Amino acid sequence: MAKVILDKVSKTYPGGVIAVHPVDLQIPHGEFAVLVGPSGCGKSTTLRMIAGLEEITSGTVSIGDRVVNEVEPRDRNIAMVFQNYALYPHMDVRENLAFGLKMRKMPKAEIAAKVDEAARILGIESLLARKPRALSGGQRQRVALGRAIVRDPDVFLFDEPLSNLDAKMRVQMRAEIARLHHSLGATMIYVTHDQTEAMTLGQRIVVMKDGVVQQVAAPMELYERPANRFVAGFIGSPAMNFLSGRLERADGLRFVTGQGEAVAMPAAFAPAAAVVGPPLVLGIRPEHLELAPSGAKADLTALVQVVEALGSETMVHLGVAGGTFVVRCAGQATAAIDQSLGVNLRAEGIRLFQDDDRGLALPLA
Amino acid sequence: MNSRRRVAKAWEMVWVHALVWLLVLFAVFPVLQVIGISLRPGDKLYSTKLELVPPHATLAAYRIMLTEKPFFHWLGNSLLVSLATALIGVALASLGGFALSRGRFRGRGGVLQGILMTQMFPATMLLLPLYLLMRKLHLVDTLGGVVIAYVATALPFCIWTMKGYYDTIPAALNEAALIDGCTPLSAFMRVTLPLSAPALVITALFSFMTGWSEFMVARVLLASQDLMTLPLGLESLFTTYQTEWANYAAGSLLVCIPVVALFLALNKFLISGLTLGSVKG
Numbered sequence: 001m002a003k004v005i006l007d008k009v010s011k012t013y014p015g016g017v018i019a020v021h022p023v024d025l026q027i028p029h030g031e032f033a034v035l036v037g038p039s040g041c042g043k044s045t046t047l048r049m050i051a052g053l054e055e056i057t058s059g060t061v062s063i064g065d066r067v068v069n070e071v072e073p074r075d076r077n078i079a080m081v082f083q084n085y086a087l088y089p090h091m092d093v094r095e096n097l098a099f100g101l102k103m104r105k106m107p108k109a110e111i112a113a114k115v116d117e118a119a120r121i122l123g124i125e126s127l128l129a130r131k132p133r134a135l136s137g138g139q140r141q142r143v144a145l146g147r148a149i150v151r152d153p154d155v156f157l158f159d160e161p162l163s164n165l166d167a168k169m170r171v172q173m174r175a176e177i178a179r180l181h182h183s184l185g186a187t188m189i190y191v192t193h194d195q196t197e198a199m200t201l202g203q204r205i206v207v208m209k210d211g212v213v214q215q216v217a218a219p220m221e222l223y224e225r226p227a228n229r230f231v232a233g234f235i236g237s238p239a240m241n242f243l244s245g246r247l248e249r250a251d252g253l254r255f256v257t258g259q260g261e262a263v264a265m266p267a268a269f270a271p272a273a274a275v276v277g278p279p280l281v282l283g284i285r286p287e288h289l290e291l292a293p294s295g296a297k298a299d300l301t302a303l304v305q306v307v308e309a310l311g312s313e314t315m316v317h318l319g320v321a322g323g324t325f326v327v328r329c330a331g332q333a334t335a336a337i338d339q340s341l342g343v344n345l346r347a348e349g350i351r352l353f354q355d356d357d358r359g360l361a362l363p364l365a
Numbered sequence: 366m367n368s369r370r371r372v373a374k375a376w377e378m379v380w381v382h383a384l385v386w387l388l389v390l391f392a393v394f395p396v397l398q399v400i401g402i403s404l405r406p407g408d409k410l411y412s413t414k415l416e417l418v419p420p421h422a423t424l425a426a427y428r429i430m431l432t433e434k435p436f437f438h439w440l441g442n443s444l445l446v447s448l449a450t451a452l453i454g455v456a457l458a459s460l461g462g463f464a465l466s467r468g469r470f471r472g473r474g475g476v477l478q479g480i481l482m483t484q485m486f487p488a489t490m491l492l493l494p495l496y497l498l499m500r501k502l503h504l505v506d507t508l509g510g511v512v513i514a515y516v517a518t519a520l521p522f523c524i525w526t527m528k529g530y531y532d533t534i535p536a537a538l539n540e541a542a543l544i545d546g547c548t549p550l551s552a553f554m555r556v557t558l559p560l561s562a563p564a565l566v567i568t569a570l571f572s573f574m575t576g577w578s579e580f581m582v583a584r585v586l587l588a589s590q591d592l593m594t595l596p597l598g599l600e601s602l603f604t605t606y607q608t609e610w611a612n613y614a615a616g617s618l619l620v621c622i623p624v625v626a627l628f629l630a631l632n633k634f635l636i637s638g639l640t641l642g643s644v645k646g
Contacts, residue, residue, distance in 0.1 A: 014471075052544075053544075074545070074547060080540075080544050088541075104546050147545075
């Protein structure tokens with residue numbers, strides 16, 4: 001059983017720069033875990049420590065039942081897919097796929113059988129005699145995947161494998177990786193800065209920022225119950241809308257922004273009484289906002305800034321109380337630029353965060 | 366307007382080509398003169414005429430150099446010294462350059478600058494300390510001593526060339542090999558080194574050339590007739606009473622042949638090797 005356990009694993013570079021603060025993480029056998037976060041958040045460093053390509057400053061990494069801190073990468077029985085494919089340019093595709101098996105002194109006939117099988121799974125049989133430079137980006141990444149699966153490793157590591165591909169190929173390869181995980185049932189750890197990739201691929205997502213794990217949860221839990229303001233803003237596209245201010249109780253509950261504008265809270269919104277008073281950040285996702293019919297009473301009024309018609313839905317950007325809100329409307333919205341509109345907040349979509357550096361989410365009522 | 370521009374462009378081409386031909390003439394003229402001198406018969410050695418093929422041209426000087434002088438013995442010594450310099454130079458530079466390209470260790474910057482700094486001193490300045498050092502090591506008048514001196518001279522340039530080239534090879538290739546089952550050394554040998562062929566060729570050629578045409582260090586360190594390399598052998602044609610100019614010219618041209626052949630053979634690598642690092646691949 002190839003579970004991966006990180007026990008207080010940290011990385012400090014010479015010179016004192018802390019790349020990864022102590023991380024505790026348990027990835028059970030067969031799970032697809034995604035490390036996601038912006039550039040420089042420590043996700044790749046964490047993956048490289050699991051691979052053995054980066055020294056661990058403190059803590060232990062275990063693969064299966066053994067601590068691998070002092071184990072060479074070649075002895076960890078892992079496979080890694082790199083962002084720039086890292087195919088050996090002087091070898092053809094067959095040699096690239098066979099290299100890892102050859103290094104493990106597998107009999108030639110067995111290598112040939114395994115390479116053919118991997119090529120069949122990935123549909124690259126016709127490319128076996130080609131050199132990597134004669135392949136397209138998508139084909140190269142497929143070969144890189146093949147090089148990983150042919151080894152039959154305990155753990156697959158992916159370091160932003162789709163970042164160099166165009167949008168269409170990225171969607172295709174994403175599906176391919178998901179299919180591969182389903183059919184192999186292997187433990188996979190995947191690093192990306194793209195939250196869409198994280199949400200669509202991951203069974204569990206680890207959100208990181210500045211070397212610190214912000215939240216570890218299943219995709220929908222992250223989306224619906226973000227642990228802090230960073231996670232709330234990072235996960236979801238378009239991002240969650242935020243408004244700084246405080247809750248006041250006067251003629252019903254209302255959220256008063258720093259500029260003194262008041263947003264009436266829906267009657268169904270009932271947070272704990274204790275939150276009335278201190279500075280807060282209100283967060284609400286675009287799909288939890290609704291444009292009010294003209295003339296109807298609304299929680300707030302706003303001026304339309306941009307209208308993005310995407311066909312199946314429309315994103316309306318609104319100027320609201322000193323900030324910008326994006327509203328996701330099904331189908332085609334009739335809003336026009338500079339038009340004044342009423343907006344309603346759906347009570348179940350409202351999240352409150354502390355207005356400080358940590359931005360922790362307040363418990364839902 | 367258009368035709369005027371075309372005429373201007375044509376004139377520009379004429380000028381550029383004229384200038385290039387002039388420069389080529391300057392560069393080639395001495396070589397042509399040496400060819401001319403090597404073909405002169407014995408009684409015309411001190412002629413000041415500049416013809417390429419002199420009257421009564423003869424290949425006698427070449428015959429004398431190849432049959433009557435110990436030319437092949439000098440050639441053997443030179444080949445031995447140059448090949449050893451190239452081999453040791455490539456081996457050390459390929460490993461040293463890799464360490465300096467990929468390693469992140471304390472003092473790395475200092476080492477790189479120190480290596481570069483050695484290039485600031487003219488070789489003449491180092492002759493005396495080099496001689497004293499070799500004497501202490503009992504390496505004076507040995508080919509080994511000359512090889513060590515040549516390797517030391519060529520190594521800084523070679524290390525920088527190799528380091529520059531390794532910098533353009535993605536580190537992920539080496540890492541992929543480590544994960545695929547290689548030791549650090551086998552990853553280097555199986556992946557990084559085969560990809561560095563252009564840099565290896567230029568490093569080998571530079572080291573070879575250092576040994577092939579070098580005169581001063583060899584003159585200081587070698588005394589025995591037996592150990593003479595080609596440049597020293599040619600110098601021995603100068604004697605107090607007479608200089609065999611035709612033989613000297615023929616010998617000089619014969620010395621050039623292997624190097625020219627090597628350059629022509631490795632032309633492709635050389636061009637890509639010399640532009641190393643200019644474009645990230």
